[in-house]
Every structure is written in C-alpha cells, then in structure tokens.
Amino acid sequence: xxxxxxxxxxxxxxxxYELNQKKSACxxxxxxxxxxGNRNVSTAIDLSGLGLDTVQEREDxxxxxxxxxxxxxxxxxxxxxxxxxxxxxxLRHIVxxxxxxxxxVGGSIFGRYGFSDVLTMLLALDTWVxxxxxxxxxxxxFAQMKKDRDILEAVIVKKTPQQSVxxxxxxxxxxxxxxxxxxxxxxxxxxxxxxxxxGRAKIVEDPDGILNGLTEMPETERTGAVQKFAEYAAExxxxxxxxxxxxxxxxxxxxVLVRRAWETLGGMKR
Amino acid sequence: MNLSFxxxxxxxxxxxxxGMMLLELLRTKxxxxxxxxxxxxxxxxxxxxxxxxxxxxxxxPALRAEGKKIVTMEGMQKEAEEFGSFLADEGAExxxxxxxxxxxxxxxxxxxxxxxxxxxxxxYLAGNLCRCSGFVGQTRSIRKYLAYKESQKKEGxxx
Numbered sequence: 001x002x003x004x005x006x007x008x009x010x011x012x013x014x015x016x017y018e019l020n021q022k023k024s025a026c027x028x029x030x031x032x033x034x035x036x037g038n039r040n041v042s043t044a045i046d047l048s049g050l051g052l053d054t055v056q057e058r059e060d061x062x063x064x065x066x067x068x069x070x071x072x073x074x075x076x077x078x079x080x081x082x083x084x085x086x087x088x089x090x091l092r093h094i095v096x097x098x099x100x101x102x103x104x105v106g107g108s109i110f111g112r113y114g115f116s117d118v119l120t121m122l123l124a125l126d127t128w129v130x131x132x133x134x135x136x137x138x139x140x141x142f143a144q145m146k147k148d149r150d151i152l153e154a155v156i157v158k159k160t161p162q163q164s165v166x167x168x169x170x171x172x173x174x175x176x177x178x179x180x181x182x183x184x185x186x187x188x189x190x191x192x193x194x195x196x197x198x199g200r201a202k203i204v205e206d207p208d209g210i211l212n213g214l215t216e217m218p219e220t221e222r223t224g225a226v227q228k229f230a231e232y233a234a235e236x237x238x239x240x241x242x243x244x245x246x247x248x249x250x251x252x253x254x255x256v257l258v259r260r261a262w263e264t265l266g267g268m269k270r
Numbered sequence: 271m272n273l274s275f276x277x278x279x280x281x282x283x284x285x286x287x288x289g290m291m292l293l294e295l296l297r298t299k300x301x302x303x304x305x306x307x308x309x310x311x312x313x314x315x316x317x318x319x320x321x322x323x324x325x326x327x328x329x330x331p332a333l334r335a336e337g338k339k340i341v342t343m344e345g346m347q348k349e350a351e352e353f354g355s356f357l358a359d360e361g362a363e364x365x366x367x368x369x370x371x372x373x374x375x376x377x378x379x380x381x382x383x384x385x386x387x388x389x390x391x392x393x394y395l396a397g398n399l400c401r402c403s404g405f406v407g408q409t410r411s412i413r414k415y416l417a418y419k420e421s422q423k424k425e426g427x428x429x
C-alpha cells in the first residue's frame with residue numbers, strides 16, 4: 001500500500017528538485033503504477049500546477065511537458081501527422097481512455113518501465129529529455145541510466161525528417177504488451193527498437209547496413225533485406241520470460257514484428 | 271489538507287488526508303455510484319468526469335481535484351436514466367455493477383467523438399470491463415442511443 005505523509009503542490013521545478021533530494025520523497029506522475037506498490041512516501045511532489053501538461057509544436061521540435069497525459073499525446077494532430085499515426089498506434093492499446101487521461105508521459109519515461117509502449121515509440125524518433133539538473137540528453141542515453149533524484153521536465157521530439165511504424169502484441173486487448181516494436185527511417189538512418197522483452201526497450205543497430213537504401217531497392221531485394229534484418233534483430237536482442245510469454249516465444253515474435261514493421265515502412269504492406 | 275472543488279455543480283470544501291484517492295473522497299461524500307472494482311486502474315468501474323474528461327478516480331489523488339469540476343453519475347441522473355432504458359431494451363443491463371463507470375465513459379465519448387463507428391466506440395470503451403452482460407448488447411444499445419440523440423439534435427434544429 002502507498003502511504004503519503006506530506007503532499008506538496010510545488011510552485012516551481014526548482015522547489016520540486018530540492019524536495020526530491022530526500023530519498024523518501026517521490027515525484028508523482030499519473031500515480032497509476034506508483035499506487036500499486038508498497039511504499040512510505042515522506043513528501044509526495046505534485047507537478048500538476050506548473051503548466052507542464054501540454055504538447056507545444058515549435059519550429060524544429062515538439063515540446064512535450066512531463067505532465068502531458070498519454071491521451072493528449074495520442075490525440076495530438078500535429079505529432080501524429082509527423083509520425084504518420086505511429087504515436088497514436090503506440091498508445092491506443094494501453095488499457096482505456098480513462099487510464100490514458102491519468103497516465104503521464106513523464107511518469108512513463110522517467111520510470112523506464114520494461115513494458116512501456118511510450119518508451120519504445122519515442123526511442124525510434126529523434127527524442128531528447130530535458131532534466132532540471134542534467135539538462136538535455138538523448139532519450140537513448142537516458143533510457144540506459146539508473147534512476148536518480150533529477151526531475152524530468154519535458155520530452156523533446158525533434159522534427160528530424162522521419163517515417164515510422166509501431167507494432168505491438170498483446171495476449172488480450174488492454175493488457176501489458178508481450179512485445180513492442182518501433183521502426184523508423186530517421187534522418188535517413190534505419191532505427192529499430194524492441195521493448196517489453198520484458199526488459200527496457202532497446203535500440204537494435206544495423207551495423208552491416210542491411211537496410212541501407214531500403215526504399216530505393218527493387219521489391220525482391222527489399223523483401224530479402226527486411227527478412228535478413230528481422231532475423232538479425234531477433235538474434236541480437238536479449239529476451240526473457242515472464243507470466244505473459246517465454247523467452248523463446250518473444251524471440252520468434254520479435255522476428256515477425258520487426259519484419260512486418262519494416263515491410264510496412266518499406267511500402268510492401270499496409 | 272484543505273481541498274476545494276466542484277462536485278456535481280456544488281462547491282465543496284473538505285479536509286483530506288495527503289494520500290487519499292478521489293474515489294474514497296467521493297464515496298465519503300455519498301457518491302455511491304463510484305465503485306472500487308479492481309483497484310489496479312484496469313476495470314473502469316470508478317470512472318468519473320474531471321473537467322469533462324473521464325478519469326479513474328481510484329488513481330487520482332484527491333488533492334489533484336483542487337479547483338476542478340468533478341461529475342459522477344449522481345450529477346447526471348436524468349441522462350443516465352435515459353441511456354439506461356436503451357441498455358435495458360437490449361438486455362445489456364444484467365447485474366448493473368459496472369454500469370455507472372461505463373455510462374460516465376459513454377457520456378465522455380458522446381462529447382468527444384462525432385458520429386463514431388462501431389470500432390471507435392469499442393476502442394473508446396475498451397477500459398470498461400463487463401463480466402456478465404457482454405459487449406454485443408452494450409454496443410447495440412450505444413449505437414441506438416447515439417442515433418436517438420442525433421435525431422433529437424436534428425429535431426431541435428428544425429424547431
């Protein structure tokens with residue numbers, strides 16, 4: 001059970017940062033995951049009064065405040081146009097509308113949860129995080145870091161030209177994903193992300209350049225390249241077992257999802 | 271801690287514990303339509319409207335309701351009765367335990383989506399689990415209800 005001794009609706013990020021330096025303090029996101037645990041929180045830090053709950057489209061980036069709800073991200077027309085609906089696809093299977101109105105982008109990203117659809121999707125884009133103390137760092141770097149006492153202020157999606165596709169597999173609608181997969185051609189570079197392994201989402205590089213020039217390849221060559229890379233990705237990613245699926249199943253599934261996602265992005269499949 | 275918010279159109283001032291969830295507060299204030307089902311943010315039974323948006327009251331700290339407008343089914347009795355008759359006509363009411371959260375989410379959907387398809391209805395209501403009456407009858411009743419509301423709107427325009 002979650003027990004909260006003091007609840008502070010902070011007036012500034014600096015105040016939140018200061019309060020959060022105590023180990024027993026805790027920043028509240030959407031509270032969805034936090035309230036499920038057994039924890040005694042001395043000071044619950046609420047950022048909801050700081051106006052950090054919007055998506056702002058700027059000239060060269062989308063600035064997503066940490067308290068933006070997953071539902072606002074899902075329904076943001078500009079961001080979805082930019083990602084060809086991939087962001088919406090990554091979110092619409094997460095429980096229900098009411099849940100996504102509560103859950104926040106900051107909570108999902110700061111938690112770096114293995115099951116996170118949001119982390120998988122954003123890793124496929126040119127995404128950065130804005131931390132109060134550490135400043136702006138790439139999301140890929142942040143995803144590998146251990147949790148610390150910094151405050152995540154915003155998530156930044158750069159408008160680097162990209163095409164992206166998101167796919168996930170669930171045992172049943174609204175459940176946690178068994179596996180998530182996002183692929184993108186971001187700044188001309190192929191990027192593949194596999195999440196819910198069940199560990200944290202990871203970027204699978206293409207060191208041999210299997211997918212180089214994918215969109216210009218003749219169709220038979222494209223099919224071969226996509227299949228070859230799907231096998232490579234499944235082979236070079238670590239999977240595990242949990243109550244939702246076994247390691248072996250995830251490995252087989254990864255090959256299928258990576259292949260399908262690249263087929264879609266390569267225009268071979270709708 | 272002091273909390274000031276609007277509940278079903280009335281301004282409320284309450285003293286609440288720091289860790290209290292909105293669900294608990296609403297029930298202490300007599301809103302028994304708001305029920306605790308799974309308590310894991312999955313079933314949708316505790317759905318209420320916060321500034322017109324459906325949220326899971328089991329997962330919202332009561333103190334986040336500061337200055338907000340909260341609406342439970344107690345505040346939408348007339349509308350709920352109207353929709354309830356469509357639900358009953360399709361044999362989709364059964365035990366009724368999940369109905370308050372389900373109905374509140376339908377009202378939210380009605381405000382948010384224009385002429386939704388069956389697929390859009392099912393997607394919007396995916397976070398409301400029903401274990402006994404089933405989703406087919408419920409979907410039928412929603413489609414008939416929305417068609418009825420649409421015809422009412424058109425009638426209003428003509429008049």
